[in-house]
Amino acid sequence: MRFEFATATRIIFGEGTAATLPDLARSFGTRRLVVTGASPERTESLVATLSADTFRVAGEPTAESIREGARFAKDAGCDVVISIGGGSVIDTGKAIAAIATNGGEPLEFLEIVGKGRAITVPPLPFIAVPTTAGTGSEVTRNAVLGSTEYGVKASLRSPLMLPRVAVVDPELTYGLPPEVTAFTGLDALTQLIEPYVSIRANPLVDAICVDGIQRVAGALRRAYHNGADRDARHDMALASLFGGLALANSGLGVVHGFAAPLGGQWKAPHGALCAALLPYGMAANVAGLRARAPQHPALERYSAIARLLTGRSDASAEDGIEWVRALSEELSIPALRAWGVTDADLPGVAEKAAKASSMQANPLPLTQEELIAVVGAAL
Ligand SMILES: [Zn+2]
Numbered sequence: 001m002r003f004e005f006a007t008a009t010r011i012i013f014g015e016g017t018a019a020t021l022p023d024l025a026r027s028f029g030t031r032r033l034v035v036t037g038a039s040p041e042r043t044e045s046l047v048a049t050l051s052a053d054t055f056r057v058a059g060e061p062t063a064e065s066i067r068e069g070a071r072f073a074k075d076a077g078c079d080v081v082i083s084i085g086g087g088s089v090i091d092t093g094k095a096i097a098a099i100a101t102n103g104g105e106p107l108e109f110l111e112i113v114g115k116g117r118a119i120t121v122p123p124l125p126f127i128a129v130p131t132t133a134g135t136g137s138e139v140t141r142n143a144v145l146g147s148t149e150y151g152v153k154a155s156l157r158s159p160l161m162l163p164r165v166a167v168v169d170p171e172l173t174y175g176l177p178p179e180v181t182a183f184t185g186l187d188a189l190t191q192l193i194e195p196y197v198s199i200r201a202n203p204l205v206d207a208i209c210v211d212g213i214q215r216v217a218g219a220l221r222r223a224y225h226n227g228a229d230r231d232a233r234h235d236m237a238l239a240s241l242f243g244g245l246a247l248a249n250s251g252l253g254v255v256h257g258f259a260a261p262l263g264g265q266w267k268a269p270h271g272a273l274c275a276a277l278l279p280y281g282m283a284a285n286v287a288g289l290r291a292r293a294p295q296h297p298a299l300e301r302y303s304a305i306a307r308l309l310t311g312r313s314d315a316s317a318e319d320g321i322e323w324v325r326a327l328s329e330e331l332s333i334p335a336l337r338a339w340g341v342t343d344a345d346l347p348g349v350a351e352k353a354a355k356a357s358s359m360q361a362n363p364l365p366l367t368q369e370e371l372i373a374v375v376g377a378a379l
Contacts, residue, residue: 003202005249009139010165018169022049028125029079035093037085042175061092061145063106069096082127087135090128091143097123110154119158128163131172133236134184136244138166152264170237178224182331183271185220190274191243195250197298198361205250212242213308251361255281261352268339275333279325280377286317298363336379346372
């Protein structure tokens with residue numbers, strides 16, 4: 001057996017760790033750029049401790065916001081970029097830090113739809129401070145960017161883009177509203193399930209996924225119904241971090257393959273799309289494996305996932321899918337139709353999903369009919 005596991009990010013996890021940020025920032029320099037979301041009330045006091053220039057972003061990363069942020073960082077002579085926010089804020093800061101030193105147009109660096117120009121100059125040091133529990137972006141080497149021209153999301157990606165430090169403080173998630181808790185929490189679950197069954201799975205990632213899936217199974221419901229449940233928030237913050245480490249090393253699968261074109265064409269949060277698709281993506285993979293590759297190791301992995309989720313030693317792969325479907329219902333996950341997707345869109349979306357980078361790690365290739373069935377069931 002041969003495998004690789006890489007992270008160059010120093011991870012600081014725990015309740016209250018955000019208080020170490022001023023000292024941490026000082027170790028990188030004195031001119032700081034803080035990237036935050038559109039309504040940063042929850043983190044205002046934390047930002048105030050950093051005496052930094054603030055760059056506010058509304059919504060998911062765009063070429064314009066990255067271009068503007070990079071120009072600001074360069075003109076101001078910033079020596080460190082700090083993102084305090086959800087996945088979009090972290091991805092924006094990560095891309096700003098890279099474009100500030102590499103120059104050029106953000107879209108040129110995009111894989112799949114862009115020229116795939118390489119990030120060759122080390123980015124400005126970047127510190128990621130997540131305030132949601134879902135994306136794991138604080139430990140990944142890519143920034144997901146919408147391209148309106150192509151109607152698909154694609155990544156700027158480079159090992160150089162790994163954040164220098166990730167400060168994961170569960171206390172920053174206590175004020176998250178239930179809907180965001182649900183969307184991001186189910187994204188975290190997806191990012192633990194897909195790497196675990198991926199064609200690039202490895203024993204180190206397995207250990208992280210098994211632990212993370214168990215934590216989500218015990219905590220997501222509780223965090224949704226009672227945001228002040230400290231233990232549940234703790235477990236979800238850890239599960240999100242684990243999902244980031246897992247996906248950065250073993251890739252994703254069919255659910256994220258769909259999230260790329262859907263998120264590019266419709267204004268829906270990434271987590272909401274993954275949440276709507278997860279049970280059906282799992283079902284298509286299990287059915288495909290049973291029909292075409294009954295000896296495939298991923299099939300037993302789906303049963304292991306079911307045992308972790310349900311806590312029952314006799315649970316089948318199908319029981320796991322049913323558990324996820326029931327959880328989505330309890331967490332009021334909207335179907336894709338709620339975001340404006342229609343029946344007529346399905347073939348086009350399935351075609352784009354087949355080409356998405358995440359799809360390449362799916363345990364087996366799915367046919368166009370199977371892909372249309374997945375997105376159709378989530379409609
Ligand atoms: Zn995701």
